[in-house]
Amino acid sequence: MTATEGLRRALDEPGFRPLPGPVTVLLEAVEAPPRLAAHLRIVHDVACDLAGWVDGRYPAAGADPAAVAFGAATHDIGKALHPDELSGPGAEHEPAGYELLLSYGVDERLARFARTHAAWHEDGIGIDDLLVSLADKVWKAKRVRDLEQLLVDRLAVAAGEAPWQAFLMLDDVLGGIAEGADRRIAYQSTHPVAAA
Template structure:
């Protein structure tokens, strides 16, 4: 049975709705409402980043379905480690990956629960970087090294000069960061438990 607060966090006006499969998983877990609100905020920013990448870098191989599902579930392990909703911790990363795999989510979609915080690892691809970027920019946090990795990946895919990609990405991140107060207020409106 889904709590009323979780139902509101999933359906109230605000950031765009999560994919149906993510909603189903959060309801099955009776996830904390704050977690659902956070996932909606990050998913919303990820959708904007995917649209931006498709418009400005159509030759980049962005798996929109994977990025959007990844953003919608990247912190799902916090359902098992709710103290990490209001404090530091990384136990939710592996727990989230395991939780998704246990429920039949394929590797290409479950991986974001692990990779969203390890964007600086070698071999992390553009899709993972976009989820990591969304997880920072939603609250107006700018991480230069992460943004540079996104720039490098997009420049390599598109053949554009890195400085051109940087300028466009910087503008997009500034625009997205401008909505951080609204997203933070949305998330804060829901209880941690």
């Protein structure tokens, strides 16, 4: 299988929402490794579910489901430039991804997710950033208490409800998402880390 065939398979296989068209074009342009494309599809799929839930249950929170979808679909794009970070630790992909997106004409408002998806604790992080960060964790059933608490606090304020109420609602949604983690992990692992 050629690198292009591997990428196409990761982008086109059924089971998860397709990535937005411009993201698919971008991944092809940077010759993204198949594992990266598979990961982005998974996180995008989970983020769409989360953003849709927040938008429906907590509309006053001001989530932008389209921005969340794009952010999740591109959050790790810098790993195309730092493929060693697909299978090991590292944060070089975050600023690299942000700069890569800007160089392809992506608006800063959307490019920012490449650098904010691991920085939910910093000042100025909005609800959309939190949703992308959360999707990037819960897809594999990883629960991050501090991250979830930041989202709970914003949802509770937006709805004028007690934080425990928002927590119970979010916990139920995240529990449901976590149940599909094995399937998502298996899907991602069927795609090679290397582009060729």
